[in-house]
Amino acid sequence: MSEEPRTREGWRPALAGELRERLDAWSGRTGIAVETWALPGEEASAEVAGAVLAVLEEALANVERHSRARVVSVAVTLGRGGLRMTVSDDGAGFAGQAAGRGVDAMRDRFEALGGTLSVHGVKGEGTTVTGTLPRR
Numbered sequence: 001m002s003e004e005p006r007t008r009e010g011w012r013p014a015l016a017g018e019l020r021e022r023l024d025a026w027s028g029r030t031g032i033a034v035e036t037w038a039l040p041g042e043e044a045s046a047e048v049a050g051a052v053l054a055v056l057e058e059a060l061a062n063v064e065r066h067s068r069a070r071v072v073s074v075a076v077t078l079g080r081g082g083l084r085m086t087v088s089d090d091g092a093g094f095a096g097q098a099a100g101r102g103v104d105a106m107r108d109r110f111e112a113l114g115g116t117l118s119v120h121g122v123k124g125e126g127t128t129v130t131g132t133l134p135r136r
Helices: 015-030 046-067 101-111
Strands: 033-038 071-079 082-089 116-122 126-134
Touching: 015 033, 015 046, 015 071, 046 071, 046 082, 046 101, 046 126, 101 116, 101 126
Parallel strands: 033 071
Antiparallel strands: 071 082, 082 126, 116 126
């Protein structure tokens, strides 16, 4: 995906707009509905925005490949405590631990910025990816 221009050194404007555009394009391409619960109302650093967009793309790729979902729900909030991101689907889910290169890549991306990421599934109910990044 293309990089959005930066208005200030190290800052990327309109993360919410870029998230919305990517979610709309993905939904249109896959036919899977997207519910957007929340998007950030303020700017994020280029590092944080890059991590969020990369994790979102991997989470959506996993939904498309594995879940058989009809709906994906997304919430990304940014406040005094930092950033929180949730991507949840109503698909097949899974039992046991989430594993694989994609899960490792998502986790590594958030951990590199001091954050955490977890993936939880319930067989027959869906999967939820939740990540947090501290405020810098």
